[in-house]
Amino acid sequence: MEVNKENSALIIVDVQNDFLPGGALAVGKGDEVIPVINKVKDKFDLIVATQDWHPANHGSFAANHEGKKVGESISLNGLDQILWPVHCVENSIGADFHKSLDKQNWREVFKKGSNPVVDSYSGFFDNGRKEKTGLGDFLKANGIENVFVTGLAADYCVKFTVLDALDLGFNTYLIADATKGVNLSPNDTLEAFKEMETQGAILVSSSSL
Incomplete structure (x- = not known):
């Protein structure tokens, strides 16, 4: 497919050290998305990224709840x-974008997850949908109609970014070979792909762009 540069944007979700092999919340083979993202970015004039940016006392960290373990659920x-696990703490090396990620020509970075009492998977809103990151308004102000989503992790931050993009009225494409999942359960990424498609996202491969 031909990307219309005038009304399309590339969204790079959370390609940060803590989500990559060796990181605090590593996504299996997460580093494999980097060369794919670097290759497709030249198809776009408008490129933005999201960045998990947590305070050390964030409520989503198991370490901040006595007697609780990673993977448990709370209210x-x-x-x-x-x-x-503690991850992507603001101003830490773990929160930095990976050095191999080509950041040339990025227009904006939208930080998320800074409020200690609510997590923020989506690049557009916190999980309670009460606070906006500014990404949606920025894209609309720049005349964007089509968004192409890449990054980590497919079954959490990428999925919720895609679903919110659809909800905001963007024609939304997931570059399927430019994302990987956490897979707390073995089929989580596959189920996320199905959910995104069911809601209206179009799955494409980088080679088709």
Whole structure:
């Protein structure tokens, strides 16, 4: 398919050290998305990224709840919350974008997850959908109609970014070979792909762009 540069944007979700092999919340083979993203970015004039940016006292960290373990669920500010390892703490090396990721010509970076009492998987909103990151308004102000989503992780932050993009009225494409999942359960990524397609996302491969 031909990308219309005038009304299309590439969204790079959370390709940060803590989500890559060796990181605190590593996605299996997550580093394999980097060369794919670097290759497709030249198809776009408008490129944005999201960045997990947590305070050390974030409520989604198991370490901040006595007696709780990673993978357990709690209620956080009225929302169901999976507890994660400490990751992507603001101003840490783990929160940095991977050095192999080509950041040339990025227009904006939208930080998320800074509020300690609510997590933020989506690049557009927190999980309670009460606070906006500004990404949606930025894309609309720049005349964007089509968004192409890449990054980590397919079954969490990428999925919720895709679903919110659809909800906001964008024609939404997932570059399927430019994302990998956490897979707390073995089929989580496959189920996420199905859910995104069911809601209206179009799955494409990088080679088709």
